[in-house]
Amino acid sequence: MNFLQSPLVRQPRLLGRKIVSRLGLSRGDVRVPVPAVAAVAYPAHWARALRAWIQTVPLASAPHPFHRVFGQEFDEALLLKLCREGPRRGEDGLTGDIKLVWDYSRGQPLFTNAAAGPEHLEFCAAFLHRWMEANADTNGPAWTCAMEVAIRATNWIFADVLFGGELGRQLGASEWAGWLWRDGWLVWQRLEARLVSSNHYLANLLGLFLIGAIFPEDVHSRRWHRFARSEFPRALLAQTRSDGGLGEASLRYHAFVTEMALLFRLAQGAPFPPAAEVRLRDMCRIVADFRDATGDVFALGDDDSGRVLAVDFAAPVGRADGLLRLAAA
Numbered sequence: 001m002n003f004l005q006s007p008l009v010r011q012p013r014l015l016g017r018k019i020v021s022r023l024g025l026s027r028g029d030v031r032v033p034v035p036a037v038a039a040v041a042y043p044a045h046w047a048r049a050l051r052a053w054i055q056t057v058p059l060a061s062a063p064h065p066f067h068r069v070f071g072q073e074f075d076e077a078l079l080l081k082l083c084r085e086g087p088r089r090g091e092d093g094l095t096g097d098i099k100l101v102w103d104y105s106r107g108q109p110l111f112t113n114a115a116a117g118p119e120h121l122e123f124c125a126a127f128l129h130r131w132m133e134a135n136a137d138t139n140g141p142a143w144t145c146a147m148e149v150a151i152r153a154t155n156w157i158f159a160d161v162l163f164g165g166e167l168g169r170q171l172g173a174s175e176w177a178g179w180l181w182r183d184g185w186l187v188w189q190r191l192e193a194r195l196v197s198s199n200h201y202l203a204n205l206l207g208l209f210l211i212g213a214i215f216p217e218d219v220h221s222r223r224w225h226r227f228a229r230s231e232f233p234r235a236l237l238a239q240t241r242s243d244g245g246l247g248e249a250s251l252r253y254h255a256f257v258t259e260m261a262l263l264f265r266l267a268q269g270a271p272f273p274p275a276a277e278v279r280l281r282d283m284c285r286i287v288a289d290f291r292d293a294t295g296d297v298f299a300l301g302d303d304d305s306g307r308v309l310a311v312d313f314a315a316p317v318g319r320a321d322g323l324l325r326l327a328a329a
Helices: 012-022 044-054 076-085 098-105 109-116 118-134 146-162 166-171 173-189 199-214 219-238 251-268 274-289 319-328
Strands: none
Touching (some): 076 118, 109 146, 146 166, 199 251, 251 274
16 A cells, blocks of 8 residues: 555656665765756745745744754854764764754755845855855765755745845855755755655655746756646645644644645645645644644654744744644735
């Protein structure tokens, strides 16, 4: 049953890729081609839709710091060193855990600072300059997980949308486009399609859809966009139960995936196919029904603090409250 519901059946090309990988015929490191794109083109409705949502969320005073990860303050020089070199071998705690590099590299304050106003543009651009310099090697620690690349790209793109494209212009239009195109290419190469796929695969699809949408003239990007648009609603149905609950049996992961689905739906600007549209509404109902006194969902099942845009980290409202405002918008 798992095999019949897996993307390896829905997408035979992915099955072929999996066989090649299992036979050891694919390389672990990847040489990224030179991007054939010079600028991004954001769909017009993205800014309106994002603002309609974020205006309903009372953000804390900005700027929101980039060196605060997992609720702790870190020396940013250390975080950038970990990005270059990877976790510290033999160390206990977060400095020995790749997740510290990954969560810092998501750059989630980019979006909340952009939502707080254009006066935070320079602060965000300076962070990106630092991060790009430390992470130029696309086989480095920040690039090993396709989900992380996709979430990072989502934050970069939606922050630039709220900044009216000024963030990308600060970095240089062609360089900005090149980084985002490389994100899409690497997610596509390292797609996390499994026999039983997890939230990672849905995050991959969200990233591919967004990146594919902003390069409409590029042949690779059009393929990513078509694939993600077709595959996301089917993957959503396969990875959730008939009542809307996530198959991973965790309320916190359920909220994480609900955020992905709502952002995909927002970016698409149109309903999912009927069965997936109903399923998404049921997913939102579970978020509402299991909301606790802090405005988050109850801590039932596994939790790794997963967020896409992490709005609740910079607001006095909980994650569930933020998601329900996104659903309403």
